[in-house]
Amino acid sequence: xxxxxxxxxxxxxxxxxxxxxxxxxxxxxxxxxxxxxxxxxxxxxxxxxxxxxxxxxxxxxxxxxxxxxxxxxxxxxxxxxxxxxxxxxxxxxxxxxxxxxxxxxxxxxxxxxxxxxxxxxxxxxxxxxxxxxxxxxxxxxxxxxxxxxxxxxxxxxxxxxxxxxxxxxxxxxxxxxxxxxxxxxxxxxxxxxxxxxxxxxxxxxxxxxxxxx
Numbered sequence: 001x002x003x004x005x006x007x008x009x010x011x012x013x014x015x016x017x018x019x020x021x022x023x024x025x026x027x028x029x030x031x032x033x034x035x036x037x038x039x040x041x042x043x044x045x046x047x048x049x050x051x052x053x054x055x056x057x058x059x060x061x062x063x064x065x066x067x068x069x070x071x072x073x074x075x076x077x078x079x080x081x082x083x084x085x086x087x088x089x090x091x092x093x094x095x096x097x098x099x100x101x102x103x104x105x106x107x108x109x110x111x112x113x114x115x116x117x118x119x120x121x122x123x124x125x126x127x128x129x130x131x132x133x134x135x136x137x138x139x140x141x142x143x144x145x146x147x148x149x150x151x152x153x154x155x156x157x158x159x160x161x162x163x164x165x166x167x168x169x170x171x172x173x174x175x176x177x178x179x180x181x182x183x184x185x186x187x188x189x190x191x192x193x194x195x196x197x198x199x200x201x202x203x204x205x206x207x208x209x210x211x212x213x
Contacts, residue, residue: 001013001015001017001060001063002014002015003056003059003060003063004056005056008051008052009048009049009050009051010046010047010048010049011047011049011054011056011059012044012046012047013044013045013046013047013063014043014044016043016044016045017068019040019192020040020041020042020044020045020115020191021040021190021191022068022069022070022192023038023040023045023066023068024038024039024040024045024191025038026066026067026068026069027045027047027062027063027066030062030066032062033050034049034050034053034054034062035047035048035049035062036048036049036050039116040115040116040191040192041116041118041191042115042116042125047059074113074192074193074194075190075192075193075194076111076193076194076195076196077188077189077193077194077195077196077213078196078197078198079160079175079177079179079195079196079197079213080176080197080198080199080200080204080205080208081108081151081173081174081197081198081199082174082175082199082200082201082202082204082205083100083103083104083107083173083199084201084202085173085174085202085205086150086151086171086173088139088170088171089103089104089171089172089173091170092136092153092170092172095135095136096132096133096136102132103172104172104173104199106129106130106132106133107129107130107133107153107172107197108196108197108198108199109130110130111194111195111196112126112127112128112158112194112195112196113126113127113192113193113195114126114190114191114192114193114194114195115191116191117187117189117190117191119165120162120163120165121162121163121180121182121187122162122163122179122180122182122187122189123159123160123162123163124159124160124189124193124195125157125159126157126158126159126160126195127156127157128156129153129155129156129157129158133153134155134156135155136153136154136170137154137155138154138168139168139169139170142166142167142168143166143167143168144166145164145165145166146161146164146165146166146167146169146171147161147164147174148161148162148163148164148178148180149174149176149178149179150167150171150173150174151172151173151174151175151197152167152170152172153169153170153172154168160175160179162180163180163182173197173199174205176200176204176205176206176207176208176209176210176211177208177212177213178210178212178213179213181212186212188212188213189213
């Protein structure tokens with residue numbers, strides 16, 4: 001495992017010996033006052049420590065003695081999406097050379113792993129898209145506002161905008177569910193979880209708008 005310093009109060013771990021979310025959970029689970037937090041990403045883990053309190057060798061000693069469990073079965077979230085109100089659905093279909101119904105079918109036929117949460121509170125990076133949906137670029141001019149619940153795709157990934165934020169991912173649908181409540185510390189989707197999308201119509205969207213995941 002490679003340990004790289006990030007300033008005087010953080011490290012990044014590479015060449016992991018376990019999935020990133022399990023290693024991050026194990027580090028947090030030590031209860032050590034020297035491990036303030038750990039953040040899993042695709043193939044790395046960021047570790048926050050008190051300033052100047054730990055060297056890379058100190059952290060390696062903790063890691064070498066750290067038991068990493070295989071974890072329980074991943075939590076699964078089924079998220080309804082109204083694709084008809086995805087403002088870029090037709091553009092995406094045209095870019096891919098298929099029709100909008102096929103985009104919906106491919107997108108909702110796959111289970112996605114949450115690799116990381118970032119960009120803004122609760123934004124889940126999900127992958128991987130079916131090959132038929134690969135290659136959609138980010139928008140040349142990002143939107144200044146993206147509605148909460150907007151479901152976007154780009155490259156090989158999909159994601160849900162949990163809050164009103166600027167955004168450059170093409171939007172193919174929107175979920176009526178609230179997937180983040182910052183004031184109540186509600187962040188139900190975590191790295192390692194599995195997400196599936198299920199199509200709904202506009203009537204069901206309206207009936208369920210504001211419901212929590």
